[in-house]
Amino acid sequence: xxxxxxxxxxxxxxxxxxxxxxxxxxxxxxxxxxxxxxxxxxxxxxxxxxxxxxxxxxxxxxxxxxxxxxxxxxxxxxxxxxxxxxxxxxxxxxxxxxxxxxxxxxxxxxxxxxxxxxxxxxxxxxxxxxxxxxxxxx
Amino acid sequence: xxxxxxxxxxxxxxxxxxxxxxxxxxxxxxxxxxxxxxxxxxxxxxxxxxxxxxxxxxxxxxxxxxxxxxxxxxxxxxxxxxxxxxxxxxxxxxxxxxxxxxxxxxxxxxxxxxxxxxxxxxxxxxxxxxxxxxxxxxx
Numbered sequence: 475x476x477x478x479x480x481x482x483x484x485x486x487x488x489x490x491x492x493x494x495x496x497x498x499x500x501x502x503x504x505x506x507x508x509x510x511x512x513x514x515x516x517x518x519x520x521x522x523x524x525x526x527x528x529x530x531x532x533x534x535x536x537x538x539x540x541x542x543x544x545x546x547x548x549x550x551x552x553x554x555x556x557x558x559x560x561x562x563x564x565x566x567x568x569x570x571x572x573x574x575x576x577x578x579x580x581x582x583x584x585x586x587x588x589x590x591x592x593x594x595x596x597x598x599x600x601x602x603x604x605x606x607x608x609x610x611x612x
Numbered sequence: 613x614x615x616x617x618x619x620x621x622x623x624x625x626x627x628x629x630x631x632x633x634x635x636x637x638x639x640x641x642x643x644x645x646x647x648x649x650x651x652x653x654x655x656x657x658x659x660x661x662x663x664x665x666x667x668x669x670x671x672x673x674x675x676x677x678x679x680x681x682x683x684x685x686x687x688x689x690x691x692x693x694x695x696x697x698x699x700x701x702x703x704x705x706x707x708x709x710x711x712x713x714x715x716x717x718x719x720x721x722x723x724x725x726x727x728x729x730x731x732x733x734x735x736x737x738x739x740x741x742x743x744x745x746x747x748x749x750x751x
Contacts, residue, residue, distance in 0.1 A: 486668040486677055505638035552660040552708040560643035574640035589709055597668040597680045
């Protein structure tokens with residue numbers, strides 16, 4: 475059997491969608507993806523806080539092999555607080571690929587904006603963010 | 613004289629079978645998560661500025677980046693400066709993300725300005741327009 479050769483992806487993939495949610499499941503019969511609890515803001519009672527989050531990414535126009543990296547960054551300081559890494563092998567640039575990163579509780583040190591950055595072969599492809607706000611006591 | 617229009621009663625159309633929607637990528641590709649930071653509760657952390665980044669997007673749905681754009685970062689006091697080296701364009705912000713967004717907007721503005729004025733460009737700007745066309749395409 476011919477072994478599939480690893481070819482570094484030269485095309486810059488296009489980020490179609492990036493959404494932060496509580497969970498995501500794939501329908502085993504159709505492959506359709508279901509995102510549960512999409513959000514863009516976190517109410518925190520007391521800083522520092524932590525929260526588990528999932529990140530759904532859809533990319534297209536990828537061909538070859540890519541080292542994928544997702545960085546969770548505190549925007550005010552630029553500090554990377556967590557990261558996810560993996561390999562992506564794409565054979566058809568016209569098809570799209572669904573990525574899911576199930577982060578364990580992520581640190582939310584202070585009020586502000588936090589960004590999920592997608593990198594492929596060290597090229598910055600796009601971003602989505604959440605805002606952490608202090609939950610006022612009523 | 614009014615002519616009566618014959619209305620032909622049609623039989624029931626054959627039941628259309630609803631096409632099944634599926635996806636090309638059947639399963640999620642999952643990535644391994646690695647925590648990278650400790651002591652995150654501190655609020656007096658210094659601002660982390662990377663030396664440079666390769667940009668693969670410009671935050672504008674009309675344009676696609678086909679060759680990575682090199683951006684260098686420098687810090688001046690409280691401000692971060694992002695420089696798109698090939699185009700001599702700059703972006704400013706209070707943090708790296710803001711500076712990057714600003715330089716992306718500057719690149720988009722430069723692209724459409726040079727496209728509009730391409731017949732009247734001098735030598736240097738012709739050179740920049742040539743680089744832009746190689747690296748960025750209209751979708």
